[in-house]
Amino acid sequence: xxxxxxxxxxxxxxxxxxxxxxxxxxxxxxxxxxxxxxxxxxxxxxxxxxxxxxxxxxxxxxxxxxxxxxxxxxxxxxxxxxxxxxxxxxxxxxxxxxxxxxxxxxxxxxxxxxxxxxxxxxxxxxxxxxxxxxxxxxxxxxxxxxxxxxxxxx
Amino acid sequence: xxxxxxxxxxxxxxxxxxxxxxxxxxxxxxxxxxxxxxxxxxxxxxxxxxxxxxxxxxxxxxxxxxxxxxxxxxxxxxxxxxxxxxxxxxxxxxxxxxxxxxxxxxxxxxxxxxxxxxxxxxxxxxxxxxxxxxxxxxxxxxxxxxxxxxxxxxxxxxxxxxxxxxxxxxxxxxxxxxxxxxxxxxxxxxxxxxxxxxxxxxxxxxxxxxxxxxxxxxxxxxxxxxxxxxxxxxxxxxxxxxxxxxxxxxxxxxxxxxxxxxxxxxxxxxxxxxxxxxxxxxxxxxxxxxxxxxxxxxxxxxxxxxxxxxxxxxxxxxxxxxxxxxxxxxxxxxxxxxxxxxxxxxxxxxxxxxxxxxxxxxxxxxxxxxxxxxxxxxxxxxxxxxxxxxxxxxxxxxxxxxxxxxxxxxxxxxxxxxxxxxxxxxxxxxxxxxxxxxxxxxxxxxxxxxxxxxxxxxxxxxxxxxxxxxxxxxxxxxxxxxxxxxxxxxxxxxxxxxxxxxxxxxxxxxxxxxxxxxxxxxxxxxxxxxxxxxxxxxxxxxxxxxxxxxxxxxxxxxxxxxxxxxxxxxxxxxxxxxxxxxxxxxxxxxxxxxxxxxxxxxxxxxxxxxxxxxxxxxxxxxxxxxxxxxxxxxxxxxxxxxxxxxxxxxxxxxxxxxxxxxxxxxxxxxxxxxxxxxxxxxxxxxxxxxxxxxxxxxxxxxxxxxxxxxxxxxxxxxxxxxxxxxxxxxxxxxxxxxxxxxxxxxxxxxxx
Numbered sequence: 001x002x003x004x005x006x007x008x009x010x011x012x013x014x015x016x017x018x019x020x021x022x023x024x025x026x027x028x029x030x031x032x033x034x035x036x037x038x039x040x041x042x043x044x045x046x047x048x049x050x051x052x053x054x055x056x057x058x059x060x061x062x063x064x065x066x067x068x069x070x071x072x073x074x075x076x077x078x079x080x081x082x083x084x085x086x087x088x089x090x091x092x093x094x095x096x097x098x099x100x101x102x103x104x105x106x107x108x109x110x111x112x113x114x115x116x117x118x119x120x121x122x123x124x125x126x127x128x129x130x131x132x133x134x135x136x137x138x139x140x141x142x143x144x145x146x147x148x149x150x151x152x153x154x
Numbered sequence: 155x156x157x158x159x160x161x162x163x164x165x166x167x168x169x170x171x172x173x174x175x176x177x178x179x180x181x182x183x184x185x186x187x188x189x190x191x192x193x194x195x196x197x198x199x200x201x202x203x204x205x206x207x208x209x210x211x212x213x214x215x216x217x218x219x220x221x222x223x224x225x226x227x228x229x230x231x232x233x234x235x236x237x238x239x240x241x242x243x244x245x246x247x248x249x250x251x252x253x254x255x256x257x258x259x260x261x262x263x264x265x266x267x268x269x270x271x272x273x274x275x276x277x278x279x280x281x282x283x284x285x286x287x288x289x290x291x292x293x294x295x296x297x298x299x300x301x302x303x304x305x306x307x308x309x310x311x312x313x314x315x316x317x318x319x320x321x322x323x324x325x326x327x328x329x330x331x332x333x334x335x336x337x338x339x340x341x342x343x344x345x346x347x348x349x350x351x352x353x354x355x356x357x358x359x360x361x362x363x364x365x366x367x368x369x370x371x372x373x374x375x376x377x378x379x380x381x382x383x384x385x386x387x388x389x390x391x392x393x394x395x396x397x398x399x400x401x402x403x404x405x406x407x408x409x410x411x412x413x414x415x416x417x418x419x420x421x422x423x424x425x426x427x428x429x430x431x432x433x434x435x436x437x438x439x440x441x442x443x444x445x446x447x448x449x450x451x452x453x454x455x456x457x458x459x460x461x462x463x464x465x466x467x468x469x470x471x472x473x474x475x476x477x478x479x480x481x482x483x484x485x486x487x488x489x490x491x492x493x494x495x496x497x498x499x500x501x502x503x504x505x506x507x508x509x510x511x512x513x514x515x516x517x518x519x520x521x522x523x524x525x526x527x528x529x530x531x532x533x534x535x536x537x538x539x540x541x542x543x544x545x546x547x548x549x550x551x552x553x554x555x556x557x558x559x560x561x562x563x564x565x566x567x568x569x570x571x572x573x574x575x576x577x578x579x580x581x582x583x584x585x586x587x588x589x590x591x592x593x594x595x596x597x598x599x600x601x602x603x604x605x606x607x608x609x610x611x612x613x614x615x616x617x618x619x620x621x622x623x624x625x626x627x628x629x630x631x632x633x634x635x636x637x638x639x640x641x642x643x644x645x646x647x648x649x650x651x652x653x654x655x656x657x658x659x660x661x662x663x664x665x666x667x668x669x670x671x672x673x674x675x676x677x678x679x680x681x682x683x684x685x686x687x688x689x690x691x692x693x694x695x696x697x698x699x700x701x702x703x704x705x706x707x708x709x710x711x712x713x714x715x716x717x718x719x720x721x722x723x724x725x726x727x728x729x730x731x732x733x734x735x736x737x738x739x740x741x742x743x744x745x746x747x748x749x750x751x752x753x754x755x756x757x758x759x760x761x762x763x764x765x766x767x768x769x770x771x772x773x774x775x776x777x778x779x780x781x782x783x784x785x786x787x788x789x790x791x792x793x794x795x796x797x798x799x800x801x802x803x804x805x806x807x808x809x810x811x812x813x814x815x816x817x818x819x820x821x822x823x824x825x826x827x828x829x830x831x832x833x834x835x836x837x838x839x840x841x842x843x844x845x846x847x848x849x850x851x852x853x854x855x856x857x858x859x860x861x862x863x864x865x866x867x868x869x870x871x872x873x874x875x876x877x878x879x880x881x882x883x884x885x886x887x888x889x890x891x892x893x894x895x896x897x898x899x900x901x902x903x904x905x906x
Contacts, residue, residue, distance in 0.1 A: 016282055024199075024281055029191040030184025032403070034354040035436040039838035042354050070184035083178030086806045089633030091181030092355040092403030098182065129846040136838065138354050138404050139633045140813025141806060142849040 001063055003028060004072030012059050018052075019043045021059035022069065030070035030095045034136070041135035044096035044103075045069045051103035053134075070095035073102060081148035089139035097135045101149050104131045108153075123153050161797070161860045161867045163646035163684070164716040169866075170858075172802035173652065176638045177401075177631065186401045189373040190358035194429035197360075198227055200422045201284035202415070202434070203274035203291040204441050205266045208300035208831035209507045212264040212273060212293050219290040220276055225283035228426050229291065230418075231274045235261035236425055238387040238417060253379040255411035255444055256478040256510050260418055266295065267477045268509045269302075269831040270441030272414045277422045277430060285435075300507040302831030304448050304473055305345075311471045311502035320483045320605065324555040327496030332465035336456025339465070340532045343452050344525040344896045346880075348824040350445035351514050352843050353632075355403020356436055357443060359419035362429035367394045372416060375405040376669035377628045381662045383412045384420060400660030402670075405632035406814070407513035410671050414442045440836035444512035445824055447472040447482055449521050453529035455494075461537050461544045463494035466554075468526060471502045475510030482511070483518035487603045487877070488526050490764060493550035508831055513671070515814055516873035519604050520880070524818070524898065527600035527881030532894055541599055541885065542569050542578065542770075553764040561765040561863040564794040565601065568770040571855060572599075572792040576772040585892035593776035595787075596890025600881035602769035602793065604874040607674050607760075608865060610752020611667030613682035614745035615644055615690055621719050621731040623648060623655045629668035629679050631660060633810075634872060635803040639676055640683050642799055643866065647687035648730070649716030665745055673767070673870025676799070681865035682746040689744035695721060697742070698733045706733075763863050767874035769793035769856075771812070773882040777890045782905030784887060786816055790853040796861035796869035804871050808854045811875020817844045818876070819883035821899050 001008050003026060012021055019036075022028040022045070034042035036055045043054040046068040073079075078098050081087070088094040108131070113121050116130045128146050137145065163169050180186040205212075217229040240259045243251040258267055266273065274291045278284035301307055314322055333339055360371040368390065374380050377397045385392040402409060419432035434442065449472045456465035470484040485499040514520075534541035549566055552559055573579070581597045582588050588595035613627040625644050629636050637657035645652045658664055668679050691711055698706040698721070705726045706714070714721040720729030734742060759765070774788035789812060798804045821842035825835045835841050860867020880898060887905070888894050895904050 013282065020281055023191070027193055029187065032188075032355065033190075033433065034356065035838045037436070037837060037839060039436075040354055070182075074183045079179070079182040082182050083174050086175065086802050088181055089635070089806055089810060090353070090355070090402060090404040090631075091177070091186050091633070092188065092353075094181050095184045125851070126847075129849070133845040133847040136354060136843055136845060138352055138406070138814075138843060139806075140810035140844070140849070142813065142844075142846050143809055143852055144806065146846070 002066045004068060010059065014058065014060050016059050017055055018057040018059045018062055019054035022054060028069055028071060032092050032095060034093065041100060042093045042096040044100040044135065046099055046103055049103065049106065051100050070099055073099065076102065077152050078102065078148060081152050085144040085147040086141065087144035087148040088141050093135060093137045097137065097145055100132060100135045105153055161862065163643060165646045165649050167646055168642040168652050169646045169799050173638060173642055173800055175635050176641060176657065188355055188401050188403050189360060189371045189399065190431055190433040192360050192371045194362055196428055198277050198279060198426060198428040198430050199281040199284045200275050200277050200419055200430050200432040201288040202272040202418065202438055203288045205269060205271045205273045207266055207295045207297050208269040208302050210266045210295040210297040212266065213296050214294040215274060216292040220287040223283055223287040223290065225279035226276060226287045227279065228277045229274060230261060230422060230425055232261050232264050235421060237262045238421060239389055242386065252480065253383050253411055255413040255512055256475065258477050260414050261421065268475065268507060270509060270833065272418060272442060275418045275422050277426050300831055302507055302826065303828035304504065304506065307504045307506060308450060308471050311504045314481050314501040314503045316481060320486060322483060322485065322501040324489055324497055324499040326555055329465045329467050329496040329498035332496035333454050333456040333467060336464050337459055338536050339454065339456040340529055340536055341454040342529050342532060342896055343450065344528065346449045346521040346524060346898045348445050348448045348826065349514055349818065349822050350440055350824050350841060351406040351408035352838065352841065353404025353406055353408060356434045356439050357409060357413065357415050358433035359416045360429065360431045361420045361423040363423050366390050368420065369396045370420065371398050373402050373409055374399045375402065375409045375630045375632055375671055377630060377662050378666045378669065380412055380416065387417060388420060397662040398660065399630060402630055402632040405670060406515045407517065408443050411512055436838060437836040440833045441509065444479065444510045446514040446517065447511040449484055451484065451525040453525045455529055455533045457533060457537065461539050461547050463492050463548045465496045466492055466494040467498045469500045470522065471504065473504050473506050473511060475508050476505045477510060479510030480513055480517065484522040486519050486605065487523045489555045490553055490766065491601055491603060492548045493554050497555055515811065516604055516876045519877045520818060523600065523603060523877045524880035527878055528884050528896065531598065531881065531885040531888060540583065542573060545569065545601065558762065558764050561763045561861050562859060564857050564859055565768050567857055568792040568794055572770040572772050572790055575855065576790045585889055590776065592779055594779050594890040596775050596777065596886040598773050598882045598885030598889055600771050600878035600885060602771050602874050602878035604673060604767050604877055606765040606767055606861065606864060606869040607672055608677040608681060608756055609674050610748035611678045611682055612665035612745065612747045613679055613686055614665045614743055615683060615686040616741050616743040617690055617694065617730045617734065618741045619731055619734040619739065621654055621729065623650055625655060625657045625683055626664045627659055627668055627679055628662055628664040628666045629659045629675055630670040632670045634670065634676065634807060635800060636675065638803065639799050640679055643680055643683050644687055647684055647716065648691065650719045654719065673872040676870055677865050677868050680868060682748065684865065685746045686744045690742060691716060691721065693742050693744060694730050694733050697737045698728065701736055704728060759863055765861060765863055767793065767795045767869045767871060769874060771878040771882040773886045775883060775886040775890055777887060777905065782902035784820055784900055786883065787850055789850060792855045793874060794857050794859065795871050795874065796859065796864055797867035798856055798858055799868055804856065805854050807871045808875040809852045811873065812852050812879055813844050813849055815876040815879020816848060816883065818898060819880045819900055823899050
């Protein structure tokens with residue numbers, strides 16, 4: 001598996017999740033575990049550029065994929081924008097929010113619609129909220145996150 | 155005489171400014187390490203086995219299949235676990251009674267006190283093996299009768315004499331007679347469900363013993379409690395225990411007390427001789443960490459035709475567990491908000507065989523304000539009066555129940571500014587009159603209120619010969635920006651650039667005492683940091699005056715300005731670095747240790763003053779006229795929270811409270827099976843916290859009037875934001891639909 005550009009050799013049982021492989025076997029703790037069942041998005045990583053919930057993925061399924069975590073996207077303009085707009089408090093959901101936002105902007109650029117799109121999607125606040133709704137923030141920093149994404153999206 | 159506090163720092167270059175969080179880069183790059191993210195070479199993993207009956211005794215526990223799983227190191231049950239010392243409340247430390255989430259001595263007893271109580275711990279080489287093996291442990295139970303249904307037990311409620319630290323009862327005049335005689339009145343019954351904190355980081359502990367010394371990486375809001383509890387339960391001196399908690403992935407009250415996971419991780423590490431990590435599963439958090447109590451409440455209001463309140467009755471029933479639980483201050487806001495001549499407040503409790511409740515953001519006030527502020531709105535409908543006008547007519551000059559003075563109160567100003575900014579005058583007062591396509595539009599208001607306090611805590615500040623400043627305090631960073639705020643204060647009091655200040659926190663080796671709870675931490679630490687900086691300037695000056703060459707010779711501190719990294723008067727003076735270097739000192743440190751005596755000031759203040767954060771919440775909702783779906787479309791809050799040290803962080807705290815309040819209003823509910831006492835929606839998939847799409851732009855403002863009775867004039871903002879939110883939503887729904895929903899959450903089935 002390639003993780004953040006580095007070839008990693010990993011010998012894990014078939015039931016080990018990608019998230020646990022990253023966190024417990026490789027010590028890549030940027031992706032967080034919040035629910036372990038795909039409900040919170042804290043574990044969001046990029047697999048060949050697509051956002052996935054690493055807790056719902058088995059490590060062995062991703063043996064030939066390029067996995068990018070928050071550590072691998074650093075430095076990214078979204079990180080600075082999150083700080084400037086205070087798009088987090090405790091910081092635990094933040095790596096997942098940022099990885100998710102990176103892929104979300106790519107999805108938007110590729111013309112993918114969302115549930116609230118009406119015709120050709122425009123990156124309105126409603127679009128951003130809809131497309132980011134798989135990433136929970138219990139501290140309630142949603143306004144700041146949307147502002148940070150808007151700023152970086154231009 | 156009242157205790158008065160300095161209202162300002164020596165300079166104000168940073169205080170009041172929207173400074174970015176100092177830990178922003180760490181949190182946005184994945185560098186920040188949380189409790190489950192510390193590596194040890196021979197780390198073992200623990201997983202819990204939860205009871206499946208509400209009350210009973212374990213008659214047998216079969217661990218054979220679990221032990222047979224490859225990689226399993228040990229299965230600890232009540233039959234083989236080393237005993238912890240039982241939980242004990244010390245009369246000398248009444249607050250310590252709150253330190254343990256329950257009184258159960260886990261794995262030292264065959265008794266089961268709630269459905270979900272841990273009855274075994276599996277320790278294994280991997281996380282996967284531990285979890286799998288835990289699923290194979292088979293306890294057998296002798297079930298005993300259990301009382302788990304809150305609404306069925308409600309008639310058996312008994313009077314609650316106290317709330318945590320506050321009074322819970324009040325009587326003034328004859329409220330019952332005044333209500334009966336009132337020309338206009340409302341009498342409503344409200345229900346609110348249990349809630350869970352759902353910090354995104356599940357509680358986690360990494361514990362490593364070295365002989366009788368223990369290191370614990372812990373997700374906690376209260377380092378002092380963790381250290382003290384572990385010392386008591388494991389029979390080692392406090393000094394042998396180091397608790398590290400630099401980053402906490404959200405708390406909201408849930409990470410205040412010490413719960414089973416923490417104790418059992420430490421126990422497992424001791425029993426196996428290995429460092430052990432126990433990160434709770436999400437369901438494990440629901441089953442071992444208490445949440446908010448449910449409540450039923452009655453609010454009855456009587457008024458004359460002009461809307462002057464003649465009677466205010468607020469009573470409540472809440473629950474605790476038979477093995478612990480906090481007594482929440484549900485009627486608290488009713489003590490302070492309205493100038494009714496006749497007031498009757500009572501709280502009642504039932505004890506259930508459930509995991510005990512625990513504080514969750516604004517315990518009591520969040521749900522109490524829902525009932526009170528909904529009832530006030532309903533009275534406005536009865537009177538045909540604007541709900542803001544009704545509130546203003548009943549705004550008290552002094553605290554209604556006892557005549558104490560308010561330290562400050564700017565609720566009128568908050569409503570005036572809020573009404574203007576929100577466009578309240580655009581509101582058509584008729585129900586259902588405002589429409590936008592298929593949406594019925596409604597606007598509602600409610601008052602936010604939360605008591606303000608501060609506690610004595612220790613903190614130290616160090617000046618180094620290289621000009622650096624270190625603030626040292628074992629406070630918790632659960633997301634409030636604790637380090638950033640204290641760095642701003644230290645920089646301004648010492649007159650040094652913010653970049654020169656580093657903050658060390660989250661480590662029990664640092665000066666202890668601070669806890670993130672009750673919206674007290676910022677003000678409490680600020681008082682000690684400020685005092686430490688002042689002492690430090692005195693010491694620096696004393697050092698300088700000893701030298702015949704110092705331009706500060708003969709000067710007094712009151713003649714000098716702290717600026718440019720030192721003490722100056724006009725063009726003459728010197729930097730701290732120069733003072734220290736000349737004296738051959740590499741650093742100067744001053745520590746403030748108020749101890750229990752430090753409680754005298756705040757307690758004396760409480761005898762004389764009522765201090766609080768308050769505000770006006772404005773909400774606009776859209777209700778689908780066919781499906782009853784409620785969307786919050788606009789929010790504005792104006793708050794009276796004393797001096798604001800960091801505008802960016804305060805805005806975030808207030809918004810965060812409002813977001814959690816929108817969850818309380820519309821979607822959050824912990825469902826407990828009334829037959830078995832089991833939480834049936836113990837997941838983030840089925841317990842609905844607000845998501846991005848649920849939250850509109852939230853506009854927050856504050857009045858920035860310092861509180862003369864609080865350190866630096868600041869008032870904690872962690873909890874006030876959630877208060878009043880439930881009512882503001884319900885009141886907007888009432889306006890949109892004509893329907894009063896008195897049972898939270900306001901789901902669409904209740905509007906059909």
